[in-house]
Amino acid sequence: MKPYFHSVTLDKEKCLGCTNCIKRCPTEAIRVRDGKARIMDERCIDCGECIRICPQHAKLAITDSFERIKEYRYPVAIPAPTLYGQFPSHVSIDKIMNGLLQLGFARVWEVARGAEIISQVTRLFLEKNDIPKPILSSACPAVVRLIRVRYPELVDNILPLDSPMEAAAYLVKKEMKKEGYPISDVGVFFISPCAAKVTSVKTPLGKEDSNVDGVISIADIYGPLLSAIKKLEEVPTLQKASGSGISWAVSGGEAHLVDKEHYLAVDGIANVARVLEDIVMGKLKNIEFIEGLACVGGCVGGPLTVENPFMAKARIDARAQKYPGSLPELSPDIEWEDFIWTKRVKPTSILKLDEDMNLAIQKMESIDIIHKSLPGLDCGACGAPRCRVLAEDIVQGQADQIDCIFKLREKITELAEDMVELSSKLPPSFSEREKK
Amino acid sequence: MDTNNVNEPMKMQFDIAHDDFIRAGEASSKIKKMLLQLGFSGRVIRKVAIATYEVEMNIVIHSWGGTLDVEIDPGSITIIARDRGPGIPNIDEAMQEGFSTAPEKIREMGFGAGMGLPNMKSCADEFFIDSVVNKGTTIKMIINS
Numbered sequence: 001m002k003p004y005f006h007s008v009t010l011d012k013e014k015c016l017g018c019t020n021c022i023k024r025c026p027t028e029a030i031r032v033r034d035g036k037a038r039i040m041d042e043r044c045i046d047c048g049e050c051i052r053i054c055p056q057h058a059k060l061a062i063t064d065s066f067e068r069i070k071e072y073r074y075p076v077a078i079p080a081p082t083l084y085g086q087f088p089s090h091v092s093i094d095k096i097m098n099g100l101l102q103l104g105f106a107r108v109w110e111v112a113r114g115a116e117i118i119s120q121v122t123r124l125f126l127e128k129n130d131i132p133k134p135i136l137s138s139a140c141p142a143v144v145r146l147i148r149v150r151y152p153e154l155v156d157n158i159l160p161l162d163s164p165m166e167a168a169a170y171l172v173k174k175e176m177k178k179e180g181y182p183i184s185d186v187g188v189f190f191i192s193p194c195a196a197k198v199t200s201v202k203t204p205l206g207k208e209d210s211n212v213d214g215v216i217s218i219a220d221i222y223g224p225l226l227s228a229i230k231k232l233e234e235v236p237t238l239q240k241a242s243g244s245g246i247s248w249a250v251s252g253g254e255a256h257l258v259d260k261e262h263y264l265a266v267d268g269i270a271n272v273a274r275v276l277e278d279i280v281m282g283k284l285k286n287i288e289f290i291e292g293l294a295c296v297g298g299c300v301g302g303p304l305t306v307e308n309p310f311m312a313k314a315r316i317d318a319r320a321q322k323y324p325g326s327l328p329e330l331s332p333d334i335e336w337e338d339f340i341w342t343k344r345v346k347p348t349s350i351l352k353l354d355e356d357m358n359l360a361i362q363k364m365e366s367i368d369i370i371h372k373s374l375p376g377l378d379c380g381a382c383g384a385p386r387c388r389v390l391a392e393d394i395v396q397g398q399a400d401q402i403d404c405i406f407k408l409r410e411k412i413t414e415l416a417e418d419m420v421e422l423s424s425k426l427p428p429s430f431s432e433r434e435k436k
Numbered sequence: 437m438d439t440n441n442v443n444e445p446m447k448m449q450f451d452i453a454h455d456d457f458i459r460a461g462e463a464s465s466k467i468k469k470m471l472l473q474l475g476f477s478g479r480v481i482r483k484v485a486i487a488t489y490e491v492e493m494n495i496v497i498h499s500w501g502g503t504l505d506v507e508i509d510p511g512s513i514t515i516i517a518r519d520r521g522p523g524i525p526n527i528d529e530a531m532q533e534g535f536s537t538a539p540e541k542i543r544e545m546g547f548g549a550g551m552g553l554p555n556m557k558s559c560a561d562e563f564f565i566d567s568v569v570n571k572g573t574t575i576k577m578i579i580n581s
Contacts, residue, residue, distance in 0.1 A: 150472070151478075152472070152477075152478040153478030153479065153481045153482040153485075154478070155478065277465060277468075278461075280468060280481070280482055280485045280486075281461060281464050281465070281468070281485045281486060281488075281489035282485070282486040282489060282490070282555065283461065283489060285549075347478060349475060351472050351473050352472075352473060352474070352475040353473050353474065353475070354475070357474060357475050357476075357510040358443045358510060360473065360474045360475055361443070361446045361474060361508065361510070364446060364470060364473065364474060365446060392473075
């Protein structure tokens, strides 16, 4: 296996080498080199910002093709609650679930139910464990990765519990095993609004392996699902999730966990970064729980969705209201401890300038000097998002001073002046008269 | 100073303006980012971030302006905040949790809870404070890595 797997990748053919993506990336993971964007694997957190901003649609999220469900005798769909927001309210959740069965799935198990269970597990976990406040939700895999890269001082604040997706996959497999299905014939497919989920299935952070066997994008399944729903004749009841699980699709879905006053719901990766920044400085006091979601609006704003996120949010809110209901008690055969992460999430040291701190300090000083000599326009023409980052790249041997077009111009001016000066010089054997 | 020591600490200075709540916290944020790039542990970064932010806010709220000097050395980080201002008449009293002289408008903004100095002290391994009434206050904090 490659040390890094990323869902977010570049379609080189389509990339024009413009600088929109480098400026938007929250971990400064993209540079333009040889006229094409290049994603630095070790820095990318799969947030999908570059997918959204790219005017050429040259950034893609690698997901599994729908064909992959044929690899299993009993393919199971676990739809993210976000899927419900892609359809108008007259298309009931039961219809959506039956539509998935029509497409060839043997069973549909709602991730919204997984969310309800994780809510209960979180309560139990927090009763028995003391983790540093504010507790940071681990529901969004891009945010967990952002913390690892940019806020190592906060990794211990991350709630070390499975996501609703993992919980759903685990529980449906358990359920089917109990019913006598050979588990190797069961393939669980997450219907996803999210690129980072693909990465977290292939290379999970808190556990060795994921229970999810494949991730299919909502955008890919939307068309076939819409036709399947139209053809439905009978719609047996399948929905089990209530509003509290469904609302995890939007920002604020975990709000019931703690008092509203001590709870922050933050959406959009740049906003999440700003809040984490303030947390580290001790600026936000008395906050107990932060639900940070990388996409604007929450998962409804995911890069693999088709519906306008604000529209989808309104629909999710309406559906959640339609199915009120308190959180179901955990059934006796569920061990809540099964959902606790078994692997500690470690901070990365990717932004470190050097392993040797003395050398790192020297490099930092060189960066400061170079940075001061750059124009400070942050134009991006050098392929780095900001002048400061170019200075870092120069010191790390990844770029050159004259990658800066202003520096290049200065150099050309100097050269031109030198040439003019040289051209006025004559060999001593030439007389004054000959000069004219 | 030992001239054979090739590794001089890295030094930087930030100006902090009185009542500038928009830029308040910027110096702390920059320092924090640098420490991350230099490879300091999360624990140290957090202590420095809290200490610098609190001292920066103190200058913004209470003084007439000042400077923040930071010296970074692999073994420790030294923060020196100097301000011109009213000074602190009774340091012992000011060091108590909850003691505050912040005016009402500052409290309304959510500051001035009287935790600034105690927070700084709890983050710092060494803490020195010196103040002259109607001249200003100097705070020196050392955080070991």
